[in-house]
Amino acid sequence: MSSMTDRARLARQRTPLNRSQIAGFWGAWTGWTLDGMDSFIYALVLTPALTELLPRSGYAATPANVGLAGSLLFALFLVGWGLSFIWGPIADRFGRTKVLAGTIFTFAIFTGLSAIAQNVWELAIFRFIAGVGIGGEWALAGTYVAESWPEDRRKMGAGYLQTGYYAGFFLAAALxxxxxxxFGWRAMFLTGAVPVFVAILVLTRVKETEKWQKAEASTKVHVKPLREIFGPRYRRRTWVACALLTIAIVGLWAGAVYEPSAVIQLATKAGMDKNGAIKTASLATGLLSIGTILGCLVLPWLAEQVGRRKTLAIYFAGMAVSIAGSFGWAFYLPDGLAPFIAWLFVLGFFGGNFALFSLWLPEQFETRVRATAFAFCTSFGRFVGAGVNFLLGAAVLHLHTLGVPVALTAIAFVIGLFIIPLAPETRGETLPQ
Incomplete structure (x- = not known):
């Protein structure tokens, strides 16, 4: 009884947040939410958009061409995500808030422009540049929240922040x-221009983090952060973080991007018409998102109880089992729609593993190189994810099935279980200055 009273007293004694910290968090969270919405809009409108644009580009809109073009465009989008590492060194040099606003402006404007694409090439260019902006938002939002929130609130802040991306999935499904x-796929892309207003909020209402200001004031000669994260001090943790994030990204995109197509196929097989299948896919995506939001909220608490490495191991094991269970088993059942959707909730929960990186990566690097390290590690995984996505598309075409190629990505999470022990355990440590 007394321990419960102590915990309640500690909760009441947490450092209060000031107005700038609250506005900054909601700016970062909303940007990350709309970032997630933007990313998932493409998965939802892929087929209708390419069905219209392929004939205008000189190609027949056959299912095979739609599948191949979709994979190529998505791979290009991920390459744009990968190039987003450029935002990290800029933020370490010029501050977090201005560059965070810049990432939001970039992905919002070019998502909106996707609505006026007249052929596949224009859509590819717009999605590529939007990807550069989207990729930078996570690194900047995660760095900002870690540095601006008090130490006793920072860990939960990372979990709260990560829920935004999956709230974006839910929002995209609702739209x-x-x-x-x-109103069609063009209207969906047009809604992606809304984050411009969030960028304006960030620029006008949010102060720069004190940690960055102190680091900037104490630095007489500006370091080259990209070179430093590969120096003797940080080299190992940089590459280990890159490997773990690559595995998480491969699993996220395999499961989340192909989920609507899988549900539509299963719903059609169950006798639903086109609109019914699309609505079912939207509801399934909503369930996936709710599961992931819950996973993000549980994760910081678990990371404080058992440590960062054990928590990631639990989530990676859950991802391996749920990907195999959904795409490898339920997808091939005679009446697989309901079991597949049930597995999606489990897949969503363990997909919350991304919240750990928002919490863990800032703890591994000093302020002067933190944004660069965060941006590089996330970008590296996206480059590899682009290649894996292309291979997945080719495998789907070759095998004439969606389930088996996606199910095989579960192997990546098993490999991840052997890499996790190489990462530093930072539980109980304060954010390094």
Whole structure:
């Protein structure tokens, strides 16, 4: 009884947040939410967009061409994500808030422009540049929250922040259920321009973090952060973080991007018409998102109880089992729609492993190189993810099935279990200055 009273007293005694910290968090969270929405809009509107644009580009809109073009465009989008590491050194040199706003402006404007694409090439260019902006937002939002929130709130802040991306999935599914069904794919892309207003909020209402200001004031000669994270001090943790993030990204995109197509196939097989199948895919995506949000909220608490490495191991093991269970088993059942959707909730929960990186990466690097390290490690995984996505698309075409190629990505998480012990355990440590 007394321990419960002590915990309640500690909760009441947490450092209060000031107005700038609150506004900054909601700016970062909303940007990350709309970032997630933007990313998932493409998965939801892929087929109708390419069905219209391929003939205008000189190609027949056959299912095979739609699948191949979709994989190529998505791979290009991920390459744009990969190039987003450029934002990290800029933020370490010029501050977090201005560069965070810049990432939001970039992905919002070029997502909106996707709505006026007249052929596949224009859509590819717009999605590529939007990817550069989207990729930078996570690194900058995660770095900002870690540095601006008090130490006793920082860990939960990382979990709260990560829920935004999956709230974006939910928002995209809701928009597809309403706007997409009635007004088409161009209207869906147009909604992606809304984050411009969030960028303006960040620029006008949010102060720069004190940690960055102190680091900037104490630095007489500006270091080259990209070179430093590969120096003797940080080299090992940089590459280990790159490997773990690569595995997480491969699993996220395999499961989340192909999920709507899988549900549509299963719903059609169950006798639903086109609109019914699209609505079912939207509802399934919503369930996946709810599971992931719960996973993000549980993760910081678990990381404080058992440590960062054990927590990631639990989530990676859950991802391996749920990907195999959904795409490798339920997808091939005669009446697989309901079991597949049930597995999606489990897949979503363990997909919350991304919240750990928002919490753990800032703890591994000093302020002067933190944004660069965060941006590089996330970008590296996206480059590899682009290659894996292309291979997945080719495998789907070759095998004439969606389930087996996606199910095989579970192997990556098993490999990850052997890499996790190489990472530093930072539980109980304060954020390094």
């Amino acid at each position: 597809n259920y309403t706007v997409g069904v009635h």
